[in-house]
Amino acid sequence: MKILSFFVFILAVPIVVLADDFRETSYLKVRQAQLKSEPSFLSKSTANLKYGDSLKILENKQNWFKVKNNTGITGYVHSSALSSNKIVFTSETKFTPKSASSADGIVMAGKGFNKQVEKKYAASNSQLNYRAVDQMEQIRVSDKQINSFVKAGDLK
Amino acid sequence: MNIKLISISLAIAGIALTVAGCSTKDFESFSSVGSSVLAQTGVVSGSQADAIFKFGGTLNNVTEEITEEQEYYLGRGVAANVLGKYKVLNNKPILEYLNVIAIILANNSEKPLTFGGYKVQILDTEEINALSAPGGFIFVSKGFLKIVPNEDALAGLLAHEIAHIVKGHGMSSIKNADLTAGLIALGKAATPSEIAAVTAKLTQTFEDSIDSVVSSLLTKGYSRSQEYAADAYALTLLEKTGYSPVGLQEMLKSLETKAYDNSTGGWNSTHPEASDRIDELDLDTGTSSIGKDARDKRFKSIFAAL
Numbered sequence: 001m002k003i004l005s006f007f008v009f010i011l012a013v014p015i016v017v018l019a020d021d022f023r024e025t026s027y028l029k030v031r032q033a034q035l036k037s038e039p040s041f042l043s044k045s046t047a048n049l050k051y052g053d054s055l056k057i058l059e060n061k062q063n064w065f066k067v068k069n070n071t072g073i074t075g076y077v078h079s080s081a082l083s084s085n086k087i088v089f090t091s092e093t094k095f096t097p098k099s100a101s102s103a104d105g106i107v108m109a110g111k112g113f114n115k116q117v118e119k120k121y122a123a124s125n126s127q128l129n130y131r132a133v134d135q136m137e138q139i140r141v142s143d144k145q146i147n148s149f150v151k152a153g154d155l156k
Numbered sequence: 157m158n159i160k161l162i163s164i165s166l167a168i169a170g171i172a173l174t175v176a177g178c179s180t181k182d183f184e185s186f187s188s189v190g191s192s193v194l195a196q197t198g199v200v201s202g203s204q205a206d207a208i209f210k211f212g213g214t215l216n217n218v219t220e221e222i223t224e225e226q227e228y229y230l231g232r233g234v235a236a237n238v239l240g241k242y243k244v245l246n247n248k249p250i251l252e253y254l255n256v257i258a259i260i261l262a263n264n265s266e267k268p269l270t271f272g273g274y275k276v277q278i279l280d281t282e283e284i285n286a287l288s289a290p291g292g293f294i295f296v297s298k299g300f301l302k303i304v305p306n307e308d309a310l311a312g313l314l315a316h317e318i319a320h321i322v323k324g325h326g327m328s329s330i331k332n333a334d335l336t337a338g339l340i341a342l343g344k345a346a347t348p349s350e351i352a353a354v355t356a357k358l359t360q361t362f363e364d365s366i367d368s369v370v371s372s373l374l375t376k377g378y379s380r381s382q383e384y385a386a387d388a389y390a391l392t393l394l395e396k397t398g399y400s401p402v403g404l405q406e407m408l409k410s411l412e413t414k415a416y417d418n419s420t421g422g423w424n425s426t427h428p429e430a431s432d433r434i435d436e437l438d439l440d441t442g443t444s445s446i447g448k449d450a451r452d453k454r455f456k457s458i459f460a461a462l
Binding site: 124 | 223225230233252271359366447451
């Protein structure tokens with residue numbers, strides 16, 4: 001019995017490690033999001049996430065995934081923010097990896113429609129107002145505002 | 157405990173630890189070999205094999221080349237057109253109110269998070285109009301806000317615009333073949349000269365795509381079926397959020413009874429008749445909504461400044 005227990009123990013350690021390595025990895029495909037303590041936007045935030053962050057999927061709860069970020073913090077993210085495609089960042093000064101597309105499981109952040117294409121478009125169209133778009137993007141609503149608004153209006 | 161048993165146990169542990177030490181990259185290699193074999197034996201096509209080259213072998217949608225980030229840049233382009241045509245109304249309390257409602261509604265949708273998030277802006281015009289661009293940009297005119305009767309109706313209006321974004325109606329007006337071809341070509345370009353050549357063409361595609369969406373929003377409108385689909389989805393959003401679905405009907409009735417601009421562009425040239433949309437609504441008007449009184453009260457207070 002002691003020998004069997006020892007044998008099981010020896011096997012158990014790598015299996016536990018192995019299990020974690022085989023968990024699927026997902027990547028944040030939106031510019032920013034929060035890890036939530038529960039599968040609800042009204043719950044507390046446990047961490048801030050940014051575009052391209054890799055997250056290990058621990059559990060799937062309907063439209064939410066329980067994940068672990070690379071600092072070990074766990075929480076929930078809505079599935080609409082996640083992609084199984086790895087997001088790779090490049091800059092003009094760095095080597096640009098060859099022929100990557102979502103069919104290869106990789107997305108090149110900033111390739112295709114990006115700031116440079118937008119600049120060219122704006123330069124050739126004087127009637128565009130990108131400054132007003134930038135100001136519109138500065139509009140912010142806090143979790144606190146949302147929670148008190150929902151509560152006061154009996155909303156969900 | 158005998159030496160033989162310890163050796164066997166350690167050997168097994170060693171093998172297991174070696175495998176455990178494999179990163180997911182190594183696992184990808186295993187998938188790659190597997191998918192190559194599948195392709196070579198004709199079980200799947202070459203492009204399907206590429207897509208299967210993934211952790212766990214989940215088949216990706218290989219035609220989905222337009223990312224959230226790219227949709228965001230298209231949306232910015234559309235927004236820049238709209239904001240080049242209309243000035244913005246400076247009313248912080250109402251602006252905040254609209255944005256909070258939009259986010260609460262979006263949180264209950266299939267697509268609560270877009271690349272840059274949902275944002276609502278007020279256009280300073282007496283025209284009655286509301287528009288939404290890919291990526292989450294929503295515009296409501298001062299003229300439209302003036303005919304909104306209460307918060308649930310306002311939520312109905314915003315839910316309809318969010319529905320267009322969630323359902324991808326703006327993106328569907330773009331000639332997808334040109335867009336996808338351009339993005340795939342850029343993905344394959346490797347040298348600086350290849351990238352420059354493809355980027356120049358892509359910039360034209362970018363402009364053409366934005367023009368298609370702007371034309372839908374400001375001139376042609378979406379199809380009748382897309383408008384009805386947006387209304388139907390808006391009803392479910394209202395209900396999930398706790399608003400009365402009757403709010404959308406109230407919004408449409410308000411549109412029906414108020415006189416509006418008959419010139420080119422504006423609400424009536426881009427949407428079906430409000431009466432037709434009311435007829436299409438599959439609505440249980442007996443539904444009561446908790447909290448309506450409190451919402452009506454805060455609406456009156458905030459909109460007093462309009």
